[in-house]
Amino acid sequence: MTIQIDSDICTGCGNCLASCPFGLIDIIDDKAHIDEGCTLCGACQEACEYDAITIEAVTETVAVDDSHRGIWVFAETKGDRLKPVSTELVSKGRELADTLGTELCAVCFGHSLNETEQLFAHGADKIYLIDDPVLANHQEDIYTRQLARLIEQHRPEIVLAGATALGRSFIPRVAAILKTGLTADCTGLEIDTERRLLLQTRPAFGGNVMATIICQARRPQMATVRPRVFKKNTPDQSRKGEIISVDFNKESITSRTKILDFVEDLTEKVNIEDADIIVSGGRGLDKPENFKLIEELAAVMGAAVGSSRPPVDDGWIPYSHQVGQTGKTVCPRLYIACGISGSVQHLAGMQTSDTIVAINNDPNAPIFEVATYGIVGDLFEVVPLMIKKLKG
Amino acid sequence: MNVLVCLKQVPGTTQVQIDSETNTLVREGIKNIVNPFDTYALEEGVRLKEQYGGKVTAISMGPPQAEEVLREAISTGADEAVLLSDSAFSGADTLATAYTLAQAINKTGEYDLIICGRQTIDGDTAQVGPELAEMLDIPVVTYVSRIEEIDNGQMRLQRMVEDGYETIETPLPALITVVKEINTPRLPSLRGLTKAKSAVIPVWDAAEIGADLNMVGRNGSATWVTRIFFPQRARQGEILEGSPEEQVETLINRLRDGQLI
Ligand SMILES: Cc1cc2nc3c(=O)[nH]c(=O)nc-3n(C[C@H](O)[C@H](O)[C@H](O)COP(=O)(O)OP(=O)(O)OC[C@H]3O[C@@H](n4cnc5c(N)ncnc54)[C@H](O)[C@@H]3O)c2cc1C
Ligand SMILES: Nc1ncnc2c1ncn2[C@@H]1O[C@H](COP(=O)(O)O)[C@@H](O)[C@H]1O
Numbered sequence: 328m329t330i331q332i333d334s335d336i337c338t339g340c341g342n343c344l345a346s347c348p349f350g351l352i353d354i355i356d357d358k359a360h361i362d363e364g365c366t367l368c369g370a371c372q373e374a375c376e377y378d379a380i381t382i383e384a385v386t387e388t389v390a391v392d393d394s395h396r397g398i399w400v401f402a403e404t405k406g407d408r409l410k411p412v413s414t415e416l417v418s419k420g421r422e423l424a425d426t427l428g429t430e431l432c433a434v435c436f437g438h439s440l441n442e443t444e445q446l447f448a449h450g451a452d453k454i455y456l457i458d459d460p461v462l463a464n465h466q467e468d469i470y471t472r473q474l475a476r477l478i479e480q481h482r483p484e485i486v487l488a489g490a491t492a493l494g495r496s497f498i499p500r501v502a503a504i505l506k507t508g509l510t511a512d513c514t515g516l517e518i519d520t521e522r523r524l525l526l527q528t529r530p531a532f533g534g535n536v537m538a539t540i541i542c543q544a545r546r547p548q549m550a551t552v553r554p555r556v557f558k559k560n561t562p563d564q565s566r567k568g569e570i571i572s573v574d575f576n577k578e579s580i581t582s583r584t585k586i587l588d589f590v591e592d593l594t595e596k597v598n599i600e601d602a603d604i605i606v607s608g609g610r611g612l613d614k615p616e617n618f619k620l621i622e623e624l625a626a627v628m629g630a631a632v633g634s635s636r637p638p639v640d641d642g643w644i645p646y647s648h649q650v651g652q653t654g655k656t657v658c659p660r661l662y663i664a665c666g667i668s669g670s671v672q673h674l675a676g677m678q679t680s681d682t683i684v685a686i687n688n689d690p691n692a693p694i695f696e697v698a699t700y701g702i703v704g705d706l707f708e709v710v711p712l713m714i715k716k717l718k719g
Numbered sequence: 720m721n722v723l724v725c726l727k728q729v730p731g732t733t734q735v736q737i738d739s740e741t742n743t744l745v746r747e748g749i750k751n752i753v754n755p756f757d758t759y760a761l762e763e764g765v766r767l768k769e770q771y772g773g774k775v776t777a778i779s780m781g782p783p784q785a786e787e788v789l790r791e792a793i794s795t796g797a798d799e800a801v802l803l804s805d806s807a808f809s810g811a812d813t814l815a816t817a818y819t820l821a822q823a824i825n826k827t828g829e830y831d832l833i834i835c836g837r838q839t840i841d842g843d844t845a846q847v848g849p850e851l852a853e854m855l856d857i858p859v860v861t862y863v864s865r866i867e868e869i870d871n872g873q874m875r876l877q878r879m880v881e882d883g884y885e886t887i888e889t890p891l892p893a894l895i896t897v898v899k900e901i902n903t904p905r906l907p908s909l910r911g912l913t914k915a916k917s918a919v920i921p922v923w924d925a926a927e928i929g930a931d932l933n934m935v936g937r938n939g940s941a942t943w944v945t946r947i948f949f950p951q952r953a954r955q956g957e958i959l960e961g962s963p964e965e966q967v968e969t970l971i972n973r974l975r976d977g978q979l980i
Contacts, residue, residue, distance in 0.1 A: 628980060
């Protein structure tokens with residue numbers, strides 16, 4: 328697999344330079360050259376006005392199977408209830424299904440499940456349901472085989488699941504069985520109606536860039552999405568649908584791994600995911616002991632404490648407080664970012680918050696682009712003033 | 720106990736910067752490092768070997784310079800290492816990466832345990848481990864924070880989930896992905912460094928592992944990047960004016976008016 332620049336066509340205009348997320352392109356003797364490390368992402372190809380850049384045509388072994396129809400959401404449960412991410416995904420799935428003019432189905436595994444009608448209220452047309460004591464907890468071997476089997480039988484074109492501990496563990500296995508593509512932790516999902524493609528956007532390449540990913544030739548197109556990335560629609564309790572009880576042959580699928588015990592961790596109950604207000608600190612705090620300032624502000628506001636990644640990496644605060652692509656996704660009513668620059672990865676975890684306040688001494692910090700209210704200033708001056716004023 | 724550890728070379732991210740003029744990532748001066756999560760995978764493998772005997776083999780797929788991470792692995796306790804490198808492997812998504820690793824692992828022969836990191840810091844998908852396990856048809860346990868016991872071909876593990884810990888039992892061979900709570904990786908020993916310097920690290924290409932060229936690299940990838948963009952957000956919010964006192968005053972009034980506090 329190679330990328331080539333046709334030096335007869337290349338004019339050395341340099342348009343491709345800025346398109347490369349890695350800055351790997353140089354102009355040498357009026358011709359573009361690509362250095363080692365190219366990931367064949369194709370950004371330069373798109374930027375070239377002269378079609379001088381080619382990425383060797385891909386010979387897909389699997390022809391696009393156009394007979395797949397419908398959007399599926401794996402609706403994760405916990406005990407007898409739905410996880411919030413399930414209704415979030417059904418809400419998004421409804422939009423996508425309407426765009427494609429197709430049906431939306433939820434797949435639900437568990438035991439004595441309540442609330443399944445909520446899936447209809449948020450937009451599902453059908454629910455494939457297995458209710459069995461064997462599935463009372465997350466038996467990943469069984470979930471994997473059973474979901475793959477159902478997909479093979481019913482052939483949906485798109486499958487969405489929550490990027491939870493469960494989803495991130497067993498959905499890749501389903502994709503591997505089906506030999507299809509899976510995009511992790513999407514922050515945006517759209518449809519290219521012409522090609523019936525799911526346009527899956529996520530932060531990528533470890534920098535401040537977003538990548539849109541497609542699964543062109545294989546079906547289904549699969550994606551995971553973190554909790555709280557998409558908002559729930561307004562449920563319509565009068566909406567009804569069809570429940571299809573799936574024939575579950577217990578004997579044909581056994582679980583190699585066994586869950587012997589589960590201990591709930593009560594110490595991590597600072598849960599920022601459930602907080603109404605979050606005050607977060609970043610590298611701008613400079614020293615671990617300065618996190619006290621954030622904690623104090625949070626205390627007077629009745630808020631939870633969040634963090635960007637550097638303070639977590641440096642051990643100033645436990646990982647459970649990290650907001651962002653590799654931490655938690657949060658959606659509080661109020662998010663206050665202190666000394667946080669606003670990298671793509673951080674924004675991915677908090678930009679859907681209702682109101683965002685940014686306190687940063689760099690007027691060009693990207694966090695101001697998402698802030699409802701911005702204060703350009705020194706946090707060590709601003710935050711104590713806020714504390715004083717709020718204590719009144 | 721034969722342990723295979725999968726390691727990836729990734730750009731050290733702390734230095735990642737955007738060149739404000741060209742709007743691209745500044746790559747110069749960025750050191751390549753072992754994916755941090757994979758160092759915990761290696762350490763756990765080495766500890767198991769020390770406790771139960773056997774050997775640890777480090778495997779990486781990547782460009783020729785990924786050999787560096789394998790030498791580093793040897794300096795911190797791996798016995799052997801294999802580099803999977805071929806221009807046909809470039810542009811691989813997780814499916815093609817898992818396939819390539821699976822082909823190589825089938826060639827290395829007997830193993831009891833495969834250890835992967837929880838996720839890479841560049842790809843950041845946490846998919847390669849579970850996909851690889853499925854391709855090898857072995858059980859997988861993700862987010863392992865402690866190996867409690869290995870006895871009679873069974874392994875008991877502690878695993879981190881959102882709201883607590885599960886204790887899981889799995890038969891071997893199996894694949895696990897580990898979180899950083901599992902251990903503290905050691906620094907290279909002097910002996911290790913000497914060994915790493917002289918170690919011969921075989922490089923296997925597609926032919927060597929009997930890989931189908933339609934299943935590796937970009938050809939074998941189901942997902943492709945179609946567009947890369949720098950998010951352009953129009954600044955819509957309000958930048959509060961005045962002295963710090965005035966700014967804070969305005970902010971608190973706005974928040975009170977909005978009944979946010
Ligand atoms: C794959 C991957 C995943 C990642 N996942 C995450 C994630 O989940 N969450 C996350 O947060 N990051 C994540 N990152 C890291 C991310 O790219 C950034 O490096 C990080 O978010 C930066 O954190 P920061 O804003 O605290 O630090 P910086 O970018 O260093 O910003 C510090 C800010 O503080 C300001 N400042 C300094 N002093 C003061 C002062 N006295 N008063 C006011 N302001 C001040 C500065 O102007 C600056 O804007 C990830 C990176 C990668 C590659
Ligand atoms: N190119 C590679 N070579 C070896 N191991 C890899 C490679 N890519 C991913 N892995 C392993 O798979 C894990 C998860 O990677 P990812 O799915 O990219 O987040 C990593 O922590 C590694 O253990």
